[in-house]
Amino acid sequence: MFTDFFHDSGTQLVRLAYLLLGERGDAEDVAQDVLEQLYRRWADVRPDTAMSYARTAVVNRSRSLLRRRAVARRFAPRLARPEQADLVPVEDGWLWNLVQDLPRRQREVVVLRYWCDLGEAEIARVLNISAGTVKSSAHRAHARLEAALKGEQ
Structure with missing residues (x-):
């Protein structure tokens, strides 16, 4: 049952994402997205492979988020005023x-x-x-x- 899987592994998936990303909010979002995707496909998932699938999905989503962050950091100086390019990131x-x-x-x-x-x-x-x-x-x-x-x- 998915509820049991969620209670048993939800915290582990958030912890894994946190260790990869270093930010709790992003880690929670990644884990939630993976769990939501897994819930939608739960009828097709074998219980013995669910955790492996979830871990792989967390790693892949974390990598994607890290790539997006790197791209944002790379292009942020171009959008800031030239004299403040290194002081004002887009994230502000x-x-x-x-x-x-x-x-x-x-x-x-x-x-x-x-x-x-x-x-x-x-x-x-x-x-x-x-x-x-x-x-x-x-x-x-x-x-x-x-x-x-x-x-x-």
């Missing part, structure tokens, strides 16, 4: 909030350009728009972000 949220307030197309262009490091031609292909639209959207987004950073908005 102030710049990310400004980006989120941009109109949809401008936000997409900014994210693809600065988070994904794509060029204009690649962005145009991804968004199915012209390179000129990419340029104008980037220009407008830059102007809005600059105005917001100066407090002129």
